[in-house]
Every structure is written in C-alpha cells, then in structure tokens.
Amino acid sequence: MCAAPTTTPQATQPLIAVRDMTIAFGPKVIQHNVSFDLKRGSIFAVMGGSGCGKSTLLKSMIGLLRPTTGQILVEGEDYWAQDDARRTAINHRYGVLFQSGALWSSMTVGENVALPLEMFTSLPPEVVRRLVELKLGLVGMEQAIDLFPSEISGGMRKRAGLARAIALDPDILFFDEPSAGLDPITSARLDDLILTLRDGLGATIVIVSHELPSLFAIADDGIFLDAVTHTPIAHGSPTALRDTCTIPEVTAFMNRASSISDTEEG
Numbered sequence: 001m002c003a004a005p006t007t008t009p010q011a012t013q014p015l016i017a018v019r020d021m022t023i024a025f026g027p028k029v030i031q032h033n034v035s036f037d038l039k040r041g042s043i044f045a046v047m048g049g050s051g052c053g054k055s056t057l058l059k060s061m062i063g064l065l066r067p068t069t070g071q072i073l074v075e076g077e078d079y080w081a082q083d084d085a086r087r088t089a090i091n092h093r094y095g096v097l098f099q100s101g102a103l104w105s106s107m108t109v110g111e112n113v114a115l116p117l118e119m120f121t122s123l124p125p126e127v128v129r130r131l132v133e134l135k136l137g138l139v140g141m142e143q144a145i146d147l148f149p150s151e152i153s154g155g156m157r158k159r160a161g162l163a164r165a166i167a168l169d170p171d172i173l174f175f176d177e178p179s180a181g182l183d184p185i186t187s188a189r190l191d192d193l194i195l196t197l198r199d200g201l202g203a204t205i206v207i208v209s210h211e212l213p214s215l216f217a218i219a220d221d222g223i224f225l226d227a228v229t230h231t232p233i234a235h236g237s238p239t240a241l242r243d244t245c246t247i248p249e250v251t252a253f254m255n256r257a258s259s260i261s262d263t264e265e266g
C-alpha cells in the first residue's frame with residue numbers, strides 16, 4: 001500500500017523498528033520523521049531520487065552514523081543507546097555489501113572471505129578454509145578462491161563481496177546498490193542470488209537501489225524517501241508503489257517518468 005508507515009504495535013515484533021528518526025549533518029536535515037518496520041524475512045527496498053538520503057539511512061542502520069534523534073530498535077533493543085561493545089555484538093548479525101564489493105585488492109578472493117572469520121572467530125585455519133569454500137560455493141565462485149580482485153569481473157567481485165558479507169552467517173543483510181555497474185543478465189543473476197539467500201538462509205534483507213527492474217523482481221516491502229520534503233512519503237512494496245500509489249512524485253519515479261507532469265498527462 002502507498003501509506004505513511006505505521007507505528008502501531010504489531011502482533012509479531014519486527015526484526016528492526018525505526019522510530020521517529022532524524023538524520024542531519026549540522027543544520028542540514030537529510031531525513032526526518034523516519035519510521036518503519038523491517039519484517040523478518042522481507043526484502044525491504046529503500047527508494048527515492050538521488051541525494052534523498054538512502055545511503056545515509058543505511059549507514060545509520062549498520063552503525064556507521066548516529067542519528068540526530070529517534071531510535072533504531074533491533075528486536076526491541078535500542079541500538080544507538082548501547083555501548084560500543086554491545087553495538088559491535090549486534091553488528092555481528094549484520095552482513096553488508098557495499099556498491100563496489102569493497103574487496104581488499106592485495107588479498108585473494110578466498111583471503112577476503114576469510115577475513116571476518118579470522119577477525120571475529122578463533123576457528124582453526126582448516127575450518128576457516130572449508131567455510132570460505134562453502135560461502136564461495138553458495139555464490140558460485142568456488143573456482144575463483146585463489147584469484148585476486150583485479151583478475152575477476154565486476155559481477156564476480158560483487159558475488160565475492162556477497163560471500164564475505166555472509167561469512168559470519170548474518171541474519172540481516174544490507175546491500176547498497178548491489179546491481180550498480182552490472183549488465184542486465186549479471187544483475188538478474190544477482191537478484192536470484194539475493195532471493196536464494198532470503199529463502200535458503202532465512203535472511204532479512206535491506207536493499208538500496210536505483211535498479212527498478214531488480215526492485216520489482218525481489219523486494220516485497222519498502223519506503224520512499226522524498227528529497228524535497230526530506231521525509232518518507234510512501235511505504236509499501238515497489239510494485240504496489242508503482243501500480244497503486246497516487247502520490248505524483250512516487251508515481252513518476254516508479255514509472256521512470258522524466259517529470260511529474262509526464263505521469264499526469266500519460
């Protein structure tokens with residue numbers, strides 16, 4: 001539905017509840033009145049035009065940027081009210097895939113995927129190696145284990161980044177523009193992989209993306225951030241926002257109209 005996010009109590013607790021959040025840099029307010037629920041098992045799209053604050057919202061959710069006001073409740077626990085140690089523990093539930101894949105260029109694909117396992121567990125090297133093979137197998141990259149990032153394609157780097165993001169078996173995955181720079185076929189394969197992670201591993205996924213075909217294909221919930229009013233103006237799955245929302249800014253964006261009047265005339 002195309003409606004303001006609800007903050008009424010629910011029968012089942014959301015995995016993450018964002019409540020009345022404002023994110024500002026000094027006097028510059030990026031978004032305010034941000035409230036939404038991330039339901040367990042959903043693929044949640046953060047939508048909106050360039051500069052509306054999608055990546056900034058993601059950064060607040062993964063612990064890189066403290067919101068100015070408001071709360072992010074992770075299973076009811078106020079994330080930003082916790083000390084560093086507790087926030088780090090919560091972060092272990094998160095897997096993050098940045099736009100570039102963000103692999104270390106001096107390490108092989110396998111070493112990149114092993115890094116979180118070596119940093120945050122005391123597993124013996126042979127177990128780490130086996131887990132790395134497993135994670136790379138899940139994303140169809142086992143053959144690239146000894147290659148360096150410079151030796152593989154952009155799509156393969158994304159998949160390797162994904163393998164690293166799932167190294168510690170996170171139950172919440174955050175993707176910032178996962179399809180950026182990929183051709184449509186590689187992008188569709190990545191969509192399938194994201195669905196597999198949700199369905200096979202039971203992960204909950206938050207995805208920031210401009211790739212509308214991808215969002216229509218995989219996301220079942222979401223929020224639309226408005227760059228003009230600096231607040232969310234619609235809430236619902238990308239297809240619902242495309243097909244039933246009557247807010248002109250949302251309709252124009254979801255139908256790729258070059259201006260709001262295009263949709264009003266068309």
Ligand SMILES: Nc1ncnc2c1ncn2[C@@H]1O[C@H](COP(=O)(O)OP(=O)(O)OP(=O)(O)O)[C@@H](O)[C@H]1O
Pocket residue numbers: 025028030048049050051052053054055056057
């Ligand atoms: N550290 C910062 N200091 C000041 N302003 C910032 C900072 N980081 C981001 N911004 C501003 O916040 C706004 C939102 O940026 P953000 O990258 O979150 O938007 P976005 O919706 O992800 O954009 P795009 O779709 O183009 O990637 C922009 O105006 C940006 O200039």
